[in-house]
Amino acid sequence: MTCKDALEKIGPLLDSELDAPARAELEQHLASCTECDTACESLRGITSALSDGPDRVTVPRDEIWRKIEQHLDTDSPATVRPIGSRPVRLFSLRPLASAAVVLAAIGLGWLFVSAPWSSAAYAGQIDFRPLLEQADGDIKAGIDALIDVHGGRAITRPEAADLMRIRIDSPANLPPGLSLQSLYLLNLGGDHRALGFHYHGPQGHLLLLQCPPDVEQNLAGHECLPCRIGTNEGHVARIGSLRLAHFGSDNVCVCVVSTLDEMKELPAALNAVKIDF
Amino acid sequence: MEDAALVHACQTCDRDAQRELYERHVDCIYRLAFRITRNEQDAFDVTQQTFIRAFEHISSFDQRSTIRTWLYRIGTNEALQLVRRRGTERRHLSVLEHGLRDSAPASGTDHLDLEEAMLRLSDDHHAILMLRYKEGLDYQEIATVLEVNAGTVASRLNRARGDLRRLLAENSALSVEETTSKNHPTDTKDVSRQCKK
Numbered sequence: 001m002t003c004k005d006a007l008e009k010i011g012p013l014l015d016s017e018l019d020a021p022a023r024a025e026l027e028q029h030l031a032s033c034t035e036c037d038t039a040c041e042s043l044r045g046i047t048s049a050l051s052d053g054p055d056r057v058t059v060p061r062d063e064i065w066r067k068i069e070q071h072l073d074t075d076s077p078a079t080v081r082p083i084g085s086r087p088v089r090l091f092s093l094r095p096l097a098s099a100a101v102v103l104a105a106i107g108l109g110w111l112f113v114s115a116p117w118s119s120a121a122y123a124g125q126i127d128f129r130p131l132l133e134q135a136d137g138d139i140k141a142g143i144d145a146l147i148d149v150h151g152g153r154a155i156t157r158p159e160a161a162d163l164m165r166i167r168i169d170s171p172a173n174l175p176p177g178l179s180l181q182s183l184y185l186l187n188l189g190g191d192h193r194a195l196g197f198h199y200h201g202p203q204g205h206l207l208l209l210q211c212p213p214d215v216e217q218n219l220a221g222h223e224c225l226p227c228r229i230g231t232n233e234g235h236v237a238r239i240g241s242l243r244l245a246h247f248g249s250d251n252v253c254v255c256v257v258s259t260l261d262e263m264k265e266l267p268a269a270l271n272a273v274k275i276d277f
Numbered sequence: 278m279e280d281a282a283l284v285h286a287c288q289t290c291d292r293d294a295q296r297e298l299y300e301r302h303v304d305c306i307y308r309l310a311f312r313i314t315r316n317e318q319d320a321f322d323v324t325q326q327t328f329i330r331a332f333e334h335i336s337s338f339d340q341r342s343t344i345r346t347w348l349y350r351i352g353t354n355e356a357l358q359l360v361r362r363r364g365t366e367r368r369h370l371s372v373l374e375h376g377l378r379d380s381a382p383a384s385g386t387d388h389l390d391l392e393e394a395m396l397r398l399s400d401d402h403h404a405i406l407m408l409r410y411k412e413g414l415d416y417q418e419i420a421t422v423l424e425v426n427a428g429t430v431a432s433r434l435n436r437a438r439g440d441l442r443r444l445l446a447e448n449s450a451l452s453v454e455e456t457t458s459k460n461h462p463t464d465t466k467d468v469s470r471q472c473k474k
């Protein structure tokens with residue numbers, strides 16, 4: 001074992017995170033190497049000081065609870081919904097489609113399935129695993145693989161409009177310096193399809209997927225957390241540099257795949273997109 | 278009641294169960310929020326927001342982790358988002374306040390030295406050290422809270438400890454300088470410590 005290896009393992013040793021063989025090997029090195037042993041003792045001092053540090057906060061339990069209860073009283077139970085049906089603010093809202101538009105949509109895209117959305121089987125499935133394999137690698141390749149696994153192909157806007165109703169109004173350019181690269185049509189199983197809008201710029205990638213509401217998502221076991229991006233509430237899985245968020249209404253689920261900064265760039269980009277919910 | 282049964286009751290919006298879950302975990306969440314934000318008002322807001330979000334989305338809690346880890350995850354996210362939104366403004370302020378403090382010990386890992394060094398760490402490094410050494414989470418739990426893999430936890434902790442050690446060394450070098458140059462005005466009366474009670 002080299003000193004470099006040893007120094008890397010001292011932390012895990014002190015944290016009791018080494019398995020027995022690794023531990024024995026490191027202890028053997030420490031017994032014979034004064035420098036690493038000194039480093040180990042110094043780190044032990046720091047970490048134990050960290051653990052023992054003074055902790056003099058008083059938790060205002062009752063005050064916080066009162067605030068929480070106030071919120072629960074005004075909002076519940078409407079905000080407590082099963083995952084997948086969250087009529088929340090979608091980017092910049094556009095007024096609800098007129099009856100004529102809704103009629104026009106019948107027979108197109110997923111809307112022609114008149115079954116209730118409560119059954120996930122009706123909403124198709126989107127498998128993000130090929131993309132997630134590239135979460136810390138080549139995002140463009142990941143997006144291509146995602147399109148591929150869903151039998152996707154690049155289409156023109158008129159073609160998209162012809163095949164299914166476009167709910168995402170996507171300008172050619174979005175902040176920060178993103179431009180629309182391609183429009184894709186994906187198959188989600190059954191009669192269900194999704195439209196993909198791929199943007200790219202110096203800051204990274206943004207893929208917007210217009211999916212049926214309650215679309216089933218395979219995130220390879222990554223858990224989704226409640227999130228707020230800009231003014232939109234939804235769920236997000238954070239995997240490497242990737243943000244995989246989804247925002248849903250009764251009519252559409254918009255999946256957002258992005259490498260943009262979650263605090264500034266992504267809200268700005270989403271704010272410039274209009275969704276017909 | 279077990280945590281699992283409690284969660285189940287919370288999923289039916291049972292207010293007593295919500296209160297019980299809150300009482301069980303609020304101290305941990307508040308302390309964690311306070312440690313990451315270093316500010317009482319922020320810790321208050323983060324704690325409130327964490328539980329509101331947790332209750333609103335508890336139906337999506339799938340028992341893959343413990344409820345404590347799940348709450349930590351929401352809380353850490355809320356707190357980190359808040360400090361990132363604030364940028365470095367507050368950190369600089371805090372460092373400044375701590376910098377006014379008198380009689381820095383010249384050597385050794387004194388708690389005040391340590392706190393000062395902690396304040397200079399990046400938010401991510403600060404947070405991971407808190408989760409490990411204050412909250413006592415193991416690597417797997419930290420991985421769940423931060424949504425990274427266990428290997429990343431180990432390497433991030435190594436970097437965080439390395440930075441901390443370097444800052445402590447700089448600090449004590451500085452203290453030696455301070456004590457040798459007698460010409461160092463310190464005002465102990467005006468020290469308002471935002472980060473400490």
Ligand SMILES: [Zn+2]
Nearest residue numbers: 003006033036
């Ligand atoms: Zn060595």
